[in-house]
Amino acid sequence: RAKSAGGNRYELADPEADARAITRHGLTTALPTALDRGEFFIEYQPLVHLGDGSVRGAEALVRWLHPQHGVLGPDRFIPLAEHTGLIVPLGRWVLEQSVRQARAWQERYDGAGPLRINVNLSPCQLSHPGLVQDTVDILERAGVTPDALCLEVTESALIGADDDLLKPLRRLAEMGVDIALDDFGTGYSNLANLRRLPVSILKLDRSFTQSMQQFPADPVDLKIVEGIVSLAHGLNLAVTVEGVETGAQAEQLRILGCDTAQGWYYARPGPPERLHELALVDATG
Numbered sequence: 458r459a460k461s462a463g464g465n466r467y468e469l470a471d472p473e474a475d476a477r478a479i480t481r482h483g484l485t486t487a488l489p490t491a492l493d494r495g496e497f498f499i500e501y502q503p504l505v506h507l508g509d510g511s512v513r514g515a516e517a518l519v520r521w522l523h524p525q526h527g528v529l530g531p532d533r534f535i536p537l538a539e540h541t542g543l544i545v546p547l548g549r550w551v552l553e554q555s556v557r558q559a560r561a562w563q564e565r566y567d568g569a570g571p572l573r574i575n576v577n578l579s580p581c582q583l584s585h586p587g588l589v590q591d592t593v594d595i596l597e598r599a600g601v602t603p604d605a606l607c608l609e610v611t612e613s614a615l616i617g618a619d620d621d622l623l624k625p626l627r628r629l630a631e632m633g634v635d636i637a638l639d640d641f642g643t644g645y646s647n648l649a650n651l652r653r654l655p656v657s658i659l660k661l662d663r664s665f666t667q668s669m670q671q672f673p674a675d676p677v678d679l680k681i682v683e684g685i686v687s688l689a690h691g692l693n694l695a696v697t698v699e700g701v702e703t704g705a706q707a708e709q710l711r712i713l714g715c716d717t718a719q720g721w722y723y724a725r726p727g728p729p730e731r732l733h734e735l736a737l738v739d740a741t742g
């Protein structure tokens with residue numbers, strides 16, 4: 458369009474880009490009060506044991522019910538919350554809600570095995586000095602033991618992390634909290650680096666699961682996943698796969714030795730009652 462405007466050296470503004478910028482600005486302005494107004498809510502997506510299909514826990518995924526824009530996914534506002542610093546109170550709120558939900562599940566589940574809860578941590582929360590104490594307080598208040606909690610940190614957040622950044626994670630790990638390396642395989646992962654990270658779970662990124670879509674799957678991808686699983690198990694790490702959308706993928710990943718899976722094939726993220734049903738159905742056979 459700029460060209461047909463007669464060779465003038467200007468470009469028409471992209472109206473969509475404008476709308477995006479305005480929205481981003483608007484969202485950033487609305488963000489600080491959204492927490493007080495109770496506009497955030499959490500959906501839970503089950504984590505399923507690949508060996509026996511039982512529900513072992515769930516990942517907490519935050520959403521924003523914006524008064525004008527409707528439900529917004531975390532990709533729309535987490536980066537803004539990180540930028541403005543709201544991520545610290547928001548992340549603490551997500552942790553508190555999720556841990557309390559885990560307690561409620563555990564009570565309903567009644568001896569059929571503790572339901573675990575996975576909560577995402579952003580890099581800003583990692584470097585916030587209150588992280589360890591806040592987590593301890595939240596677990597205590599809810600009456601949940603540390604081993605029922607898994608904190609997910611992305612690989613990219615820990616790349617080149619110095620000891621100061623790893624210290625709080627180490628303390629949490631020593632207490633019994635699991636640390637998972639989220640979206641594993643998307644960053645410039647230095648496999649040797651894994652040894653010095655206090656992680657106990659690798660969450661293999663959805664892109665690997667996607668390449669298991671065709672049957673037979675790409676032999677190179679199979680080899681890569683096989684290699685990652687064997688390395689992980691060799692280092693005593695469990696492997697969770699994300700984005701499982703078909704039974705064929707689940708079967709392939711099970712054969713490759715992955716431990717736990719998550720994805721639309723089992724359930725989309727949803728309200729806590731839904732996981733409740735899944736887990737209870739499962740527990741009673």
Ligand code: C2E
Binds near residue numbers: 531532579720
């Ligand atoms: P993630 O931790 O890697 O979460 C998995 C994402 O994959 C979720 O997107 C989930 O809805 C989606 N997903 C699950 N199963 C499938 C599937 O079978 N197919 C496909 N195509 N997608 C699937 P969501 O909910 O949009 O979350 C995106 C990211 O936002 C998360 O990625 C996580 O990094 C971040 N996030 C979510 N909640 C929080 C939070 O409370 N705090 C922080 N710091 N980050 C969060």
Ligand code: MG
Binds near residue numbers: 516609
């Ligand atoms: Mg995650």
Ligand code: MG
Binds near residue numbers: 639640660699
């Ligand atoms: Mg992930």
Ligand code: MG
Binds near residue numbers: 640662
């Ligand atoms: Mg992901």
